[in-house]
Amino acid sequence: MAAKLAFIVVALMLTATGLSAANLPNLVGTWTGSTEGYEKGTGYMNVNETGAFTMIISEQRGRLFTGTLSTNFSLNHTDLGLGTEGFSGIIGLDNRTIYMAEYDKGYDIGTITSNDTIELAYLEDGERAGAFIDRFHRVN
Numbered sequence: 001m002a003a004k005l006a007f008i009v010v011a012l013m014l015t016a017t018g019l020s021a022a023n024l025p026n027l028v029g030t031w032t033g034s035t036e037g038y039e040k041g042t043g044y045m046n047v048n049e050t051g052a053f054t055m056i057i058s059e060q061r062g063r064l065f066t067g068t069l070s071t072n073f074s075l076n077h078t079d080l081g082l083g084t085e086g087f088s089g090i091i092g093l094d095n096r097t098i099y100m101a102e103y104d105k106g107y108d109i110g111t112i113t114s115n116d117t118i119e120l121a122y123l124e125d126g127e128r129a130g131a132f133i134d135r136f137h138r139v140n
Helices: 002-022
Strands: 029-039 043-047 053-061 064-072 082-091 097-102 107-114 117-124 130-138
Touching: 029 117, 053 130, 082 107, 097 117
Parallel strands: none
Antiparallel strands: 029 043, 029 053, 029 130, 053 064, 064 082, 082 097, 097 107, 107 117, 117 130
């Protein structure tokens, strides 16, 4: 009986994995967004201006993807300023969870909330430690 139950569980897992691969989201495109959070030395920040934050996912191979994040927070006169940073990421087995490592520093853990909406939790330690919630919408 235990062997039969184990076989059923394994079969269901393989079926679910096959279904997951079929529904893999395509993240390639340009995304723009806003952010709010806390940064060491600065405190609470809320940057909600168009053009302040852009994520370009330039390539995706299966669950792996790569691209760049650009900030133009000078619009808001915050301390974060201008910059572009590369990243690599993984789509989780649930096809909703995202894990990203930014090349300069920091990590993002996020959720694909729709085909054109992603929410990321950004975490950074060290000199400019902080935690932010980033919301992105696909523009193309």
